[in-house]
Each structure stands twice: as structure tokens, then as C-alpha cells.
Amino acid sequence: MTALLEMRGISKVFPGVRALDNVSLSVEPGEIHAICGENGAGKSTLMKVLSGVYPFGSYEGDIIYDGETLACRNIRDSEARGIIIIHQELALVPLLSIAENLFLGNEVAKNGVINWGEAYQRTGELLKKVGLNELPTTKVEKLGVGKQQLIEIAKALAKDVRLLILDEPTAALQENDSQKLLDLMLELKAQGVTQIIISHKLNEISRVADRITVIRDGASVSTMDKHEITEDRIIRDMVGRDMAHRYPERTPNPGPVLMEVAGWNVWHPEQGERQIIKDVSFNVKKGEIVGIAGLMGTGRTELAMSIFGKSYGQGHKGSIKMHGAEVDVSTVPKAVKAGIAYVTEDRKGLGLVLEEPIVKNITLANLAGVAMKGVLDKRRETKVAEGYRKQLAIRTPGVQQKVVNLSGGNQQKVVLSKWLFTEPEVLILDEPTRGIDVGAKFEIYTIMKELAEQGRSIVMISSEMPELLGMCDRIYVMNEGRIVGELDRSEASQEKIMALILKGEGKAA
Amino acid sequence: MAQDKKSSALGDRLRENGMLLALVAIVVLFSALLGYQGKTFLQPQNITNIFLQNGHVIILALGMLLVIVAGHIDLSVGSVAAFTGAVAAYLTVNLGLPFYVVIPLTLLVGGCIGAVQGYWVAFWRIPSFIVTLAGMMVFRGATMWMLGGQNIGPFPKEFQAISSGFLPDLTGIGQPHGLTVILVLLAIGAQFWLGFRARARDAEFGMEAEPMALFMGRTLLIAAATAFVGYQLAYLKGLPNVLVVLIVLTVLYAFFTENTTMGRRIYAVGGNEKAAKLSGINSDRLVFACFVNMGVLAALAGMMVTARLNSATPKAGTGFELDAIASVFIGGASMTGGSGKIVGVVIGALIMGVMNMGMSIMGIGIDYQQMIKGLVLLAAVIFDVYNKAK
Numbered sequence: 001m002t003a004l005l006e007m008r009g010i011s012k013v014f015p016g017v018r019a020l021d022n023v024s025l026s027v028e029p030g031e032i033h034a035i036c037g038e039n040g041a042g043k044s045t046l047m048k049v050l051s052g053v054y055p056f057g058s059y060e061g062d063i064i065y066d067g068e069t070l071a072c073r074n075i076r077d078s079e080a081r082g083i084i085i086i087h088q089e090l091a092l093v094p095l096l097s098i099a100e101n102l103f104l105g106n107e108v109a110k111n112g113v114i115n116w117g118e119a120y121q122r123t124g125e126l127l128k129k130v131g132l133n134e135l136p137t138t139k140v141e142k143l144g145v146g147k148q149q150l151i152e153i154a155k156a157l158a159k160d161v162r163l164l165i166l167d168e169p170t171a172a173l174q175e176n177d178s179q180k181l182l183d184l185m186l187e188l189k190a191q192g193v194t195q196i197i198i199s200h201k202l203n204e205i206s207r208v209a210d211r212i213t214v215i216r217d218g219a220s221v222s223t224m225d226k227h228e229i230t231e232d233r234i235i236r237d238m239v240g241r242d243m244a245h246r247y248p249e250r251t252p253n254p255g256p257v258l259m260e261v262a263g264w265n266v267w268h269p270e271q272g273e274r275q276i277i278k279d280v281s282f283n284v285k286k287g288e289i290v291g292i293a294g295l296m297g298t299g300r301t302e303l304a305m306s307i308f309g310k311s312y313g314q315g316h317k318g319s320i321k322m323h324g325a326e327v328d329v330s331t332v333p334k335a336v337k338a339g340i341a342y343v344t345e346d347r348k349g350l351g352l353v354l355e356e357p358i359v360k361n362i363t364l365a366n367l368a369g370v371a372m373k374g375v376l377d378k379r380r381e382t383k384v385a386e387g388y389r390k391q392l393a394i395r396t397p398g399v400q401q402k403v404v405n406l407s408g409g410n411q412q413k414v415v416l417s418k419w420l421f422t423e424p425e426v427l428i429l430d431e432p433t434r435g436i437d438v439g440a441k442f443e444i445y446t447i448m449k450e451l452a453e454q455g456r457s458i459v460m461i462s463s464e465m466p467e468l469l470g471m472c473d474r475i476y477v478m479n480e481g482r483i484v485g486e487l488d489r490s491e492a493s494q495e496k497i498m499a500l501i502l503k504g505e506g507k508a509a
Numbered sequence: 510m511a512q513d514k515k516s517s518a519l520g521d522r523l524r525e526n527g528m529l530l531a532l533v534a535i536v537v538l539f540s541a542l543l544g545y546q547g548k549t550f551l552q553p554q555n556i557t558n559i560f561l562q563n564g565h566v567i568i569l570a571l572g573m574l575l576v577i578v579a580g581h582i583d584l585s586v587g588s589v590a591a592f593t594g595a596v597a598a599y600l601t602v603n604l605g606l607p608f609y610v611v612i613p614l615t616l617l618v619g620g621c622i623g624a625v626q627g628y629w630v631a632f633w634r635i636p637s638f639i640v641t642l643a644g645m646m647v648f649r650g651a652t653m654w655m656l657g658g659q660n661i662g663p664f665p666k667e668f669q670a671i672s673s674g675f676l677p678d679l680t681g682i683g684q685p686h687g688l689t690v691i692l693v694l695l696a697i698g699a700q701f702w703l704g705f706r707a708r709a710r711d712a713e714f715g716m717e718a719e720p721m722a723l724f725m726g727r728t729l730l731i732a733a734a735t736a737f738v739g740y741q742l743a744y745l746k747g748l749p750n751v752l753v754v755l756i757v758l759t760v761l762y763a764f765f766t767e768n769t770t771m772g773r774r775i776y777a778v779g780g781n782e783k784a785a786k787l788s789g790i791n792s793d794r795l796v797f798a799c800f801v802n803m804g805v806l807a808a809l810a811g812m813m814v815t816a817r818l819n820s821a822t823p824k825a826g827t828g829f830e831l832d833a834i835a836s837v838f839i840g841g842a843s844m845t846g847g848s849g850k851i852v853g854v855v856i857g858a859l860i861m862g863v864m865n866m867g868m869s870i871m872g873i874g875i876d877y878q879q880m881i882k883g884l885v886l887l888a889a890v891i892f893d894v895y896n897k898a899k
Contacts, residue, residue, distance in 0.1 A: 311786070332787065332789035344787060349781075349783060350783050350784050351784055352781065353776075353777050353780035353785070353847065354780070355780055356780055360776075360777070364777055364785070365789055367774070368770065374769050374771060375768055375769055376769060376773065379710065
């Protein structure tokens with residue numbers, strides 16, 4: 001069989017950096033081809049070369065598509081050839097309807113006048129194809145992220161797609177939505193649509209992909225067939241080293257109970273009748289890592305933020321004790337004073353001031369720690385930041401670097417540094433490894449381990465069950481605002497967690 | 510790409526130098542153009558006038574920078590300046606109160622106006638554009654109501670001294686003005702001392718040092734300019750009170766924005782309010798404080814203008830808000846908040862002031878002046894955006 005797409009010796013140079021160095025990629029017709037690589041390895045750049053974002057002539061190497069050389073000047077050219085890319089950030093207009101979005105820029109129209117009847121009819125057909133039961137007139141803002149992702153795919157189908165490229169399609173999706181999406185990919189494959197998927201999630205890749213190409217440091221490292229695929233091999237190729245242990249070895253040594261949350265209830269900030277957190281009780285011991293498992297949208301982030309200075313919700317009820325004594329956590333400064341720190345899941349939105357340098361971000365939550373009577377001691381401030389840079393191995397030329405220029409893993413370390421500088425006893429880490437690559441994940445795990453060994457307590461919220469199982473001493477399982485179970489390290493497994501979630505769902509219904 | 514990232518701090522500094530060079534270039538340009546017409550641009554009277562006639566813009570721009578850094582805007586400052594000027598006039602002329610009562614009282618009125626507007630913006634989350642647009646209309650009307658459509662004036666000498674007075678020569682030398690000479694020498698010394706101290710600190714922090722030639726070139730340029738201005742002023746009447754107030758305020762605000770926890774927090778709120786809040790920063794209170802501060806400075810500017818014109822008029826302060834906002838953006842602040850420097854803003858205001866004066870002396874009509882000023886504002890911001898995109 002001849003390949004549908006053959007990229008040969010692609011190199012792309014930006015001023016000062018070689019983003020792609022002689023990369024080759026071959027995609028057979030009708031297959032699902034996965035591309036793996038750490039953040040910054042060059043996956044997205046490669047796809048931008050393919051889709052014409054970087055026009056023909058701005059890169060070296062050849063792209064043979066469907067037997068002839070592909071020379072796209074822009075995205076329009078590549079779309080005309082049936083190459084359609086769905087980016088990580090969805091490109092839908094929230095206030096327009098599904099039908100309007102599907103045919104945006106490609107309207108069902110004659111002489112500029114839209115034929116709504118036909119548009120709605122075709123929308124209905126496309127929605128059926130992607131398995132979405134919604135009216136064509138529904139506004140996109142009313143749909144969840146999972147459904148929006150399906151709309152994106154429907155939009156691609158509307159354009160007679162031959163090669164569909166999905167850039168981390170499940171990054172923002174919950175488990176069940178992800179499964180639906182992967183099923184749809186397999187269905188499209190059966191209909192003959194060739195697909196490229198870029199993903200971090202190894203279990204998904206091994207489920208849908210026929211072949212995998214691993215990219216590292218701007219070069220293709222290997223391509224393997226389905227029967228050769230193992231997670232360990234992918235990881236080894238991605239990071240360029242063997243990772244026998246994906247989690248650092250640690251011996252749990254928990255002390256007495258440090259923080260105790262009892263009977264915690266929180267209501268929705270706008271819709272006062274909606275209870276988001278329902279009678280939650282849990283505790284953390286000194287030096288312990290406790291996990292909170294659960295699907296996205298079950299109230300884990302809301303729980304953490306409501307504890308941390310009542311940053312979420314209203315009508316808070318319940319008690320929070322530190323060292324056995326009740327503490328006031330009604331504002332962020334009070335929660336910090338009580339020894340609690342919360343590292344957000346939304347680094348860019350809630351964690352960092354992106355346009356400010358590392359040093360200013362690190363001291364932001366504890367400016368008093370580097371000031372005398374309100375006047376900053378910049379020498380001390382820089383020393384503090386340098387200290388964390390070394391301790392957490394933040395890779396940057398200097399602490400005056402703006403955080404917007406750092407990779408996800410390094411940004412996460414900056415947010416961690418900010419909260420470590422408040423000297424917390426309990427650190428609540430919300431999805432601490434989301435969107436960062438495998439190598440940096442291991443570093444974050446190692447930092448967590450060291451913090452626990454220093455006697456700090458960690459509450460780890462995560463959607464990735466393997467990392468909870470790999471890191472935590474105990475795991476609480478949450479569902480629909482309730483704690484539905486507690487598992488010890490020795491008894492916990494993915495199956496048991498899922499079982500608790502499903503059982504909890506039955507109970508709530 | 511890695512190289513671009515590394516030099517972002519240096520890039521900021523180059524930009525500041527660029528602003529300074531633009532100011533110098535504009536001064537040189539007008540000197541040449543006026544020299545061609547047989548006039549001298551840089552004569553003592555003109556130099557004094559630049560500060561006297563633009564003092565209010567610089568003062569408003571200082572406050573406006575904080576408001577803009579915090580992510581807001583204040584359109585009401587022109588009207589507030591007019592209103593507070595009228596209040597000062599009423600207190601002085603109609604009630605016969607002495608200046609040492611009138612000044613603090615007027616500043617208090619300005620602060621209260623800022624507090625009312627800040628209250629809606631900060632605690633009720635009403636967009637500042639709307640609140641201060643309303644304020645702009647309300648206080649323009651209030652000014653007319655207060656003055657009854659007439660001018661109030663003239664003022665006693667002591668009040669006029671706010672804008673037209675000069676620092677007394679305590680040394681008794683007289684010509685040249687002894688105190689001015691001493692202060693100018695101190696200022697030049699301070700520039701070198703602070704500059705070298707900052708360099709030493711950067712080196713210690715491992716920050717990329719500015720090339721020595723650039724640093725010395727800039728410092729010598731500023732020192733020469735200071736010496737020249739000082740020399741000219743010393744042979745006229747010495748340091749105008751306005752200039753002293755401006756220098757003190759500039760140093761104070763520069764220190765506040767760069768070296769205090771509160772200043773730092775205002776930048777964080779403007780840069781990412783949610784992240785700042787989750788870091789325990791009370792953003793509402795800071796925004797409120799920025800507006801109160803703006804009100805106080807508007808009152809100060811209002812009194813200065815009133816004292817200079819020697820009467821409070823219903824039309825005073827028209828367009829001040831736009832001059833102040835333009836200075837802030839020419840000075841390099843970001844429209845979305847979170848960035849901008851006091852020094853840049855002062856240079857921005859001076860660029861506008863020098864252009865106003867130069868074009869007036871050249872006899873360019875107000876029509877062309879407006880167009881040219883508008884284009885300069887646009888060019889400065891385009892230059893900024895282009896630099897960032899590069």
C-alpha cells in the first residue's frame with residue numbers, strides 16, 4: 001500500500017532554534033497514526049508545517065500527499081485538499097448555533113444568501129454521524145467541552161475530510177467523554193478517514209493507534225506498529241532514558257492527624273439552591289500524601305478552593321481543624337496563616353501573573369516575607385527566588401525571566417515555589433501534573449516525596465488514577481460532591497476506585 | 510527563540526532608553542527648526558514654562574498610571590480638576606480662607622470624589638469607563654453650577670505661588686540662584702550614585718547587565734540635561750515650586766511602584782486579578798485606593814491650573830484626561846493593565862509638553878498641533894506593539 005502522506009526530511013528553523021530537524025513521517029491510508037513526544041518536542045510545529053500555517057518554502061524537506069507534492073500557502077489550501085486540523089484550544093464561537101459554527105467560513109449559501117433549510121438538514125446528518133443528539137439551533141456555549149469537541153469533528157466532516165489531525169483532543173475531557181471520542185475515532189477509521197492523533201495519554205494511544213511515531217527534540221526517534229507498542233517503550237523513546245520507575249520510591253511515615261475537615265458543605269456561588277459540596281469529611285496526617293480521586297466536575301476543585309479562604313461558593317458550613325484546634329479560613333490570608341496552601345489546576349488563569357518575572361511570582365503570596373514595613377528588600381527577594389530555582393530545578397537563564405516564556409513543567413514549579421514560600425503545613429495540589437511532559441512529571445513527584453519527608457502534608461487531586469495510585473498513602477474517592485469511599489494504599493486499584501464512583505452514582509440517583 | 514527570551518529584561522530597558530532618545534530628538538528638532546526661524550528654543554523662560562504649563566499633566570499622569578496598571582481608566586480627571594479648582598477658588602476668594610487651609614481641604618474633596626468613583630468600580634464591579642464617564646459629565650456640570658457660569662478670581666499672592674512661585678534662595682547669593690545650584694549638583698550626584706548602585710545590584714542578582722557604554726551614555730546625557738536646565742534656571746529665578754513638587758512626586762511614586770509591597774500588588778492585580786486574589790491580595794481595596802489617589806492628584810492639578818490662570822473657570826481642565834491617558838500610553842503602559850513605569854510616564858508627558866510648546870512657538874495652528882499629537886500617540890503605541898510582536 002502506498003502511503004497517503006509522506007513527510008520526508010522536514011526541517012524548520014526559527015531564529016536561534018531548530019524546531020524540527022530532519023523529521024520523517026509516513027501515514028498509510030485509513031490508519032490512525034499517533035504522534036508522541038514531550039512538550040516542546042516539535043509535534044505541533046510538524047502539524048503546522050503540514051497544514052500550511054508555515055507556508056511552503058519556509059521549511060526544508062518534502063511533503064508527498066496523495067501521490068503529489070503538497071505546497072500549501074495557508075490553511076485554506078490544506079483544507080481544500082482534505083487535511084483538517086483540530087487544535088487543542090477549540091475554535092468555536094460560543095454565541096453562535098451549532099449549525100452556524102459547523103459551516104462557519106464554508107456556509108451553505110448561494111450568492112451570499114444562506115440556505116438555512118439545507119444547512120439545518122446537513123447539520124442534522126453530521127450530528128448523527130458524530131453521535132450527538134442536539135438541535136442544530138442550540139448555541140455552542142450551552143454544550144460541555146466534550147460535546148464541543150464532537151462539534152469540531154463534525155465541522156471537519158462537513159469539509160470532506162480525508163486526513164483528520166487531532167491535537168491532544170482529550171486533554172480537557174472527562175473519562176467518559178474521552179471514551180466516546182476515541183470510539184468515534186475508530187468509527188471514522190472504519191469509514192475510511194485517515195487520522196493523526198497527538199496525545200500525552202499513553203493508554204488512549206495504545207487503544208486507538210495503529211502505529212506510533214515518537215518525536216524527541218525536533219527529530220523523529222522511532223515508528224512502531226501496534227503489536228510493538230508498550231507504554232514503557234513509548235516513554236523510553238520520548239524521554240530518551242529508561243524509566244523503570246515512573247514514581248519515586250517512598251516509604252510512607254505518617255504522623256498524627258494534622259488537618260481535619262468535618263461536615264463541610266458549600267453551595268454554588270450564583271445558584272444558591274445548588275449544593276456543590278455535600279457533607280464532606282476527610283483528614284490528612286503529618287507527612288502523608290492523600291489523594292482525592294473522582295471524575296472531572298465532581299467538586300474536587302470546588303472543595304479545595306472553598307477550604308482555601310472560601311475562594312469558591314457561598315454558605316460554607318462545617319469545621320476545619322489544624323492540630324486539633326478549629327481554624328478560621330474565611331479569607332485567603334487567614335487560610336495561609338493557618339498553614340494551608342492551594343496550588344491551582346489552572347496555572348495560567350489562577351496561578352501566575354504571566355507577564356511578570358519568576359521572582360515576582362514566587363514572592364507574590366508572601367511579600368511580607370521579603371519586606372520591612374511595606375518596603376521590599378529586592379536583594380532578599382532575589383535570594384529567595386534563586387533558592388527555589390535551585391531547590392526545584394526550575395530551568396531558566398535567570399529568575400528575572402518572564403514566566404510566560406517557561407514550559408508547563410517549569411511554570412508549575414514556579415507556582416509550587418510561590419506556595420512553599422508561605423511555609424505551609426498542608427499543600428493542596430490540584431492536578432499538579434496536568435499538561436506537563438513525562439520527564440517534568442517525575443520531577444514534580446520527586447518534589448512531592450521530598451516535601452512529605454520534610455513532614456509536610458499533601459492533598460493531591462488528580463484525574464489520572466495511575467498517579468494517585470503511584471503517589472498516595474490513602475485515596476478518598478469523590479462523586480457528585482460527596483466522599484464516596486476511602487482506600488488505603490495497599491488495597492487501592494483503578495478498578496476499586498471506578499467501582500466506588502459508579503456505586504456512588506447509583507446512590508445519588 | 511531562546512535568545513529573544515533571555516533579553517526580555519534588557520529589551521524593556523532599551524525601550525526606556527528609546528523613549529529618552531525620542532524626547533532628546535524632539536528637543537533637538539525644535540531647537541533646529543526654531544533656530545532656523547531665528548528663535549531660541551532652549552532659553553530659561555521656555556524651560557521654566559514647559560514645567561509650569563505641563564505640571565498638571567505630569568501629576569495627573571502619575572495617578573493615571575496606577576489606575577491603568579490596575580486595569581482601569583479614569584475619564585473624569587479633567588472635570589474633577591476643574592471642580593476642585595472651583596472649590597479652591599470659592600474657599601479662597603468667597604470665604605477668604607488662607608492657603609494652608611484651602612490646599613488640604615481641596616485635596617480632601619478630590620480624595621472623596623475619587624473614593625465615590627472607586628467605590629462603584631472596586632466593590633460593585635461597575636466598569637471604570639462607565640463610572641468615570643458619568644463622573645466626567647457630573648463634575649463638569651458641578652463646576653458650572655458652583656461657578657454660576659462666571660469666573661472666580663483673582664487670588665492672593667500666596668495661593669498663586671503654588672504655580673508661579675519660585676524656591677527662595679536661602680544662600681543669599683542671588684545671581685546665580687545659590688540654592689538651585691546646590692540642588693542641581695546634588696541631583697546629578699544622586700543620578701550617578703543610584704545608577705552605579707543599581708548596576709552593582711543587578712550584577713549581584715546575576716541579571717544581564719546593560720552594556721557599560723549605554724549606561725554611561727544615558728547617565729551622562731541625563732546629567733548634562735540636568736546641568737543645562739539647572740544652569741538656565743539658576744540665571745532666571747531659580748527652581749519653580751511646580752518643578753520641585755513634580756520631582757518630589759515622581760521620586761515618591763517611582764519608589765512606591767517599584768519598591769513597596771502595595772505597589773507590587775497593584776501590578777499583580779492588573780496582570781492577573783484572579784491569580785492575585787488567590788495569592789491573598791485584596792484587589793478590591795487596591796483598586797479603590799488607586800481611585801482615591803487619582804482624586805487627590807486631580808485636586809492638586811486643579812489647584813495648580815487655577816492658580817496659574819489666577820481664576821477658576823467653567824471650561825478649565827477640558828481634555829486633561831486625554832493628555833494624561835496619552836502620556837501614560839506614550840510612556841509604555843499596557844492597555845490591559847499590569848505594566849508601565851513612572852519614569853516612562855513622565856517622559857511621555859514631557860514629550861507631549863515639549864511638542865505643545867515647540868509647535869506653539871513656531872506658530873503652528875492648534876488644528877495641526879492636535880493632528881500631530883494624535884499621530885505621535887499612535888506611532889508610540891504601534892512601535893510598542895511591533896517591538897513586543899518581534
